[in-house]
Amino acid sequence: MKELRYDAVVIGGGAAGMAAALELDGAGLSCAIVEREENLGGILVQCIHNGFGLIEFNEELSGPEFAERFEDRVRGTGIKPYVGTTVMDIDVSGGDKLLYCYSAEYGILRMSCRAIVLAMGCRERNRGNIRIPGSRPAGVYTAGLAQRLVNIEGYIPGKDIVIVGSGDIGLIMARRMSWVGCKVHAVVEILPYPSGLTRNIVQCLHDFSIPLYLSHLTTNIVGKDRVEGVEITPLENGALMTEKAFTIACDTVLLSVGLVPENELSKQVGVEMNPMTNGPSVDSRLMTNVSGVFACGNVLHVHDLVDYVVEEARRAGAFAALWLKGERAKLEVRVKAGSNVRYVAPGRVDAEADNKIYLRTLIVKNDATLEVRVNNRVIKSVKKTHIQPSEMITVSLGAKDLAAAAGSPDPVVEIAIS
Numbered sequence: 001m002k003e004l005r006y007d008a009v010v011i012g013g014g015a016a017g018m019a020a021a022l023e024l025d026g027a028g029l030s031c032a033i034v035e036r037e038e039n040l041g042g043i044l045v046q047c048i049h050n051g052f053g054l055i056e057f058n059e060e061l062s063g064p065e066f067a068e069r070f071e072d073r074v075r076g077t078g079i080k081p082y083v084g085t086t087v088m089d090i091d092v093s094g095g096d097k098l099l100y101c102y103s104a105e106y107g108i109l110r111m112s113c114r115a116i117v118l119a120m121g122c123r124e125r126n127r128g129n130i131r132i133p134g135s136r137p138a139g140v141y142t143a144g145l146a147q148r149l150v151n152i153e154g155y156i157p158g159k160d161i162v163i164v165g166s167g168d169i170g171l172i173m174a175r176r177m178s179w180v181g182c183k184v185h186a187v188v189e190i191l192p193y194p195s196g197l198t199r200n201i202v203q204c205l206h207d208f209s210i211p212l213y214l215s216h217l218t219t220n221i222v223g224k225d226r227v228e229g230v231e232i233t234p235l236e237n238g239a240l241m242t243e244k245a246f247t248i249a250c251d252t253v254l255l256s257v258g259l260v261p262e263n264e265l266s267k268q269v270g271v272e273m274n275p276m277t278n279g280p281s282v283d284s285r286l287m288t289n290v291s292g293v294f295a296c297g298n299v300l301h302v303h304d305l306v307d308y309v310v311e312e313a314r315r316a317g318a319f320a321a322l323w324l325k326g327e328r329a330k331l332e333v334r335v336k337a338g339s340n341v342r343y344v345a346p347g348r349v350d351a352e353a354d355n356k357i358y359l360r361t362l363i364v365k366n367d368a369t370l371e372v373r374v375n376n377r378v379i380k381s382v383k384k385t386h387i388q389p390s391e392m393i394t395v396s397l398g399a400k401d402l403a404a405a406a407g408s409p410d411p412v413v414e415i416a417i418s
Contacts, residue, residue: 014042
């Protein structure tokens with residue numbers, strides 16, 4: 001077993017992991033990245049479409065181009081990336097944190113460190129998560145797996161496609177499958193509004209004349225050995241209209257029914273989870289309840305843009321560096337989701353510092369108003385032209401905004417939308 005020592009170890013080598021590691025290295029701390037895939041970049045490597053980097057680089061890049069820019073930055077630092085290496089166990093019971101890693105190249109590694117940044121990303125929900133009836137024929141894939149097959153492996157999973165769910169990966173694969181000569185017959189969404197970004201609805205569905213069935217439930221996958229069709233049933237006022245059910249013939253079903261933060265390691269070390277995000281509960285400095293363990297990116301909550309992932313990960317890396325140097329938050333105030341808000345992250349703010357809050361709404365609305373309140377007193381109001389659950393909202397709160405919280409005995413910050 002090889003013994004290694006670093007100030008901090010970042011688990012996950014995607015955009016979040018690289019951004020956090022760069023901050024730690026820039027603060028003069030030794031840092032390693034542990035990535036189970038054979039290359040850095042995470043999911044970006046298979047996202048060959050453009051649309052990345054508009055905020056981070058003020059350019060429109062493909063996923064691999066975005067990842068490559070961060071890889072180039074990592075190469076020019078003292079950061080040690082361990083690719084093809086899987087963290088199997090973490091021990092936080094002693095003074096130092098111990099990570100036990102397996103690797104074909106490096107063998108068995110035991111890394112000791114003072115801080116850990118969790119940046120493992122997220123995974124797709126599958127057919128078992130949504131319980132679609134029917135047998136188990138060949139031809140049912142998650143959209144992300146199909147994306148990897150087409151973009152990385154060079155395989156086309158089928159010719160006649162139905163996509164269940166209107167998440168961004170599914171929308172992008174509707175366009176991608178059309179480009180390779182397949183027929184995408186429909187995208188079926190149980191909700192009355194799309195789950196993906198508006199730009200993907202326009203560029204991936206409207207531009208290719210692909211039908212989007214909103215308020216429709218996939219009630220059966222037809223076929224024994226191979227998918228032969230999908231039964232679709234409309235929903236009206238929440239009730240299934242079985243008499244209006246219809247079947248779309250196809251040989252392949254792609255599932256784009258949501259993402260789940262990858263938190264098996266987090267749970268293993270005793271990290272408290274947020275039931276609304278399925279990610280860790282963190283304080284104003286993105287630290288979990290386990291001292292010295294930080295979280296950022298899609299492992300914390302699912303983001304819609306990689307630019308936001310990088311922004312949040314930079315803050316996590318910088319906060320981890322400050323923690324390692326002995327600095328602590330001075331006055332933390334709890335933040336809660338108010339009316340029409342699904343969740344807020346992080347769950348605390350520092351009343352004497354600058355904070356960035358990420359949230360998702362529960363409603364689709366034009367001309368909305370976002371209000372930040374401290375003990376029912378409005379301290380900030382922001383007008384929003386349009387809001388929808390698929391698009392994340394950010395709000396900044398500084399010490400001036402939170403002055404009322406600093407003067408209250410038991411302050412609570414509430415964020416609501418009307």
